[in-house]
Amino acid sequence: MMHRLAFLAGLAGLIALWALAARESLPAILPGPLAVARALGLLVTDREFWAGTLLPSLGRAAAGLGLAFALGAPLGLAGWRWPAISALLAPVRLILMGIPAPILAILCILWFDGGDITVVLTVAVLLLPVFQIAIAEGMAAVDPQLAEMAQVFRVAPLRRLHRIVLPAVWTAFGPALRIAAANALRVTLLTELLSGAEGLGSAVQRAQSWLQTDQLFALVIVILALIGLAEAALTRLLRERSRP
Amino acid sequence: MILFAAEEAGLHYPGRSDPVFLDVSLTIHDGESLRLTGPSGTGKTSLMRLIAGLERPTTGRIATLPRRIGMAFAEPRLLPHLCVMENLMFVAPRADRDALAMLEALDMADLRNSAAGSLSTGQAQRVALIRALLVRPGILLLDEALGGLDLPAWCAARDLIHSRRREDGFALVEISHDPARLLVPDARTVSLA
Numbered sequence: 001m002m003h004r005l006a007f008l009a010g011l012a013g014l015i016a017l018w019a020l021a022a023r024e025s026l027p028a029i030l031p032g033p034l035a036v037a038r039a040l041g042l043l044v045t046d047r048e049f050w051a052g053t054l055l056p057s058l059g060r061a062a063a064g065l066g067l068a069f070a071l072g073a074p075l076g077l078a079g080w081r082w083p084a085i086s087a088l089l090a091p092v093r094l095i096l097m098g099i100p101a102p103i104l105a106i107l108c109i110l111w112f113d114g115g116d117i118t119v120v121l122t123v124a125v126l127l128l129p130v131f132q133i134a135i136a137e138g139m140a141a142v143d144p145q146l147a148e149m150a151q152v153f154r155v156a157p158l159r160r161l162h163r164i165v166l167p168a169v170w171t172a173f174g175p176a177l178r179i180a181a182a183n184a185l186r187v188t189l190l191t192e193l194l195s196g197a198e199g200l201g202s203a204v205q206r207a208q209s210w211l212q213t214d215q216l217f218a219l220v221i222v223i224l225a226l227i228g229l230a231e232a233a234l235t236r237l238l239r240e241r242s243r244p
Numbered sequence: 245m246i247l248f249a250a251e252e253a254g255l256h257y258p259g260r261s262d263p264v265f266l267d268v269s270l271t272i273h274d275g276e277s278l279r280l281t282g283p284s285g286t287g288k289t290s291l292m293r294l295i296a297g298l299e300r301p302t303t304g305r306i307a308t309l310p311r312r313i314g315m316a317f318a319e320p321r322l323l324p325h326l327c328v329m330e331n332l333m334f335v336a337p338r339a340d341r342d343a344l345a346m347l348e349a350l351d352m353a354d355l356r357n358s359a360a361g362s363l364s365t366g367q368a369q370r371v372a373l374i375r376a377l378l379v380r381p382g383i384l385l386l387d388e389a390l391g392g393l394d395l396p397a398w399c400a401a402r403d404l405i406h407s408r409r410r411e412d413g414f415a416l417v418e419i420s421h422d423p424a425r426l427l428v429p430d431a432r433t434v435s436l437a
Contacts, residue, residue: 149321152296152313153335153379163323163334 031214040218049203054222057199060116061188064123065180072128076135086136093129101126105191114195122191127180134176138169170241178234182227189223247310247383247415248272248295254303255290264290265436267304272383277428278417282436288419289318291436292387295417314381314414316389320368324361328352328371331360336378346374349404350397365392373401377408383415390425402427 015033022032031039043049079086096104105122112118142165150160192201200223207216249271256263264287272278272295280288293299297309322331332343347353350370360368369392376384390401405427409416418427 145317145319145321146323148298149315149317150334152298152315153375154313155335159334159337163326167325 028211028213031217035214036217036221039212039214040221043215043218043222052198053200053203056116056197057185057188057192057201058226060119060192060197060199061123061184063116063120064188065127065184067120067124068127068180068184069131071124072131073135075128076132077139079132080136080139089132093132096125097129101187101190102194105187105194108191109195115197118195119188119191119197119199123184123187126187127184130176130180130183131173134172135169138172139165141171142168167241174234174238174241178231178238181230181234185223185227185230245274246271246308247274247276249307250294250301250304251307252304253294253301253306255287255294255299256302263302268436269304270434272310272415272417274382274415275413276415277431278415279426279428279431279433280417280419280436281433286436288436289387291434292385292417292419295383296385310383310415312379312382313385314376314379314383315385316369316372316376316387318388318391320360320363320365320372322360322363322368322371322375324359327357327359328363329356331371332375332378335375339378343374343378346377346404346408349407350374350400366394366397369393370397370401373405377405380412381414383417384409386416386418386420386427388419388421391420391422398425 018030019033022030022035027035075085075089079089101122104126105118108118108122108125112121146164147160150164188199189201189204191197192199193205194201196202196205200219204216204219204223207213207219251269252267253270254263254266254268268291270291280291282288290299292315294301294306295310296313296315300306323334326334328347329340329343333340336343344353344356347356352367352370355363355367355371360371363371369389373386373389376386376389384405390398393401405416408414416428416431418431420426
């Protein structure tokens with residue numbers, strides 16, 4: 001309760017400071033909270049925004065996340081089972097983890113069509129190492145004594161997977177998924193912004209080009225809410241899964 | 245019927261200069277009782293793991309391996325996030341009545357819904373013993389599995405093993421460092437040196 005009150009007080013203070021600063025500025029430079037609230041209202045009640053802007057972006061982020069998992073999980077498993085494969089993949093992994101997201105997005109835009117495929121691939125390539133490492137670490141966390149016990153008692157593979165392997169994998173995979181989901185949205189926006197593919201990123205770019213700063217702020221609030229929702233949902237899932 | 249047969253089996257773990265044991269020939273028959281003895285580090289547990297199929301000999305060969313094995317390890321090896329009954333159902337999903345009867349026999353029925361992680365060592369050891377008996381084994385392997393029990397609890401565990409043995413007729417292989425607490429005092433002894 002105390003924490004929630006402190007959070008709300010912090011938020012109110014921020015909005016008050018913002019309102020004061022906005023009174024001294026031009027609306028095109030810093031719109032006030034009321035103007036942004038109006039723009040946000042218009043945005044979320046516009047069906048075209050949901051169908052033509054928000055959903056395509058979420059779809060690309062989800063597709064990129066899914067592709068990263070589909071490629072990263074088998075590579076993580078292979079690297080855990082055969083360390084030589086992990087060593088073989090290490091240079092590519094180091095490059096992918098070190099390369100700044102905007103650089104990779106620009107390269108993908110150059111090499112592909114600049115549309116859906118570019119965005120999905122950029123997200124997938126950047127998040128692939130996250131899943132690869134998480135799966136390998138999760139598999140390494142499987143208790144060998146419990147695995148032996150299940151082997152001696154000839155426990156069915158699905159039951160072993162459910163009771164021994166997945167809980168161990170989840171200890172590494174859960175936090176990785178939380179980071180990856182938020183990053184999938186961030187990278188999707190970045191790539192859309194750079195490529196012009198229709199979505200939240202290009203909407204941000206348009207608002208900036210036409211000095212519709214109130215709309216730009218409203219879009220930022222939508223983006224923050226999406227990332228916050230994704231993180232909150234995954235945090236809750238993590239908490240429930242870790243409960244005995 | 246022969247449950248286990250090893251012919252001149254030897255075991256050498258990678259990275260160790262000496263083999264754990266060499267040229268062990270051993271046959272275990274249905275219903276037989278066996279005790280593995282020897283000083284620490286002579287390979288009693290390793291031989292038991294060989295019988296359980298958890299190790300392969302580096303020399304010699306295993307001609308026969310037991311099919312249905314019940315094993316209680318030196319550590320209970322329970323799934324800590326599951327309750328006692330879930331741990332038992334993990335190895336024998338349809339044996340809930342049998343599991344409850346054995347918990348009652350060891351005066352532990354009240355603990356059936358307790359998380360395994362919250363049990364004392366002695367309680368966890370008894371649950372691990374029930375788990376080993378629950379699969380109706382052809383051979384029961386006990387590796388210092390009852391070492392943490394006080395005398396009344398040990399006697400109850402011994403009685404449960406004997407009553408189940410009368411029903412199922414399984415072979416018994418035991419490692420115990422306490423000569424006063426042997427499940428079958430006149431069991432055939434295999435000494436490793």
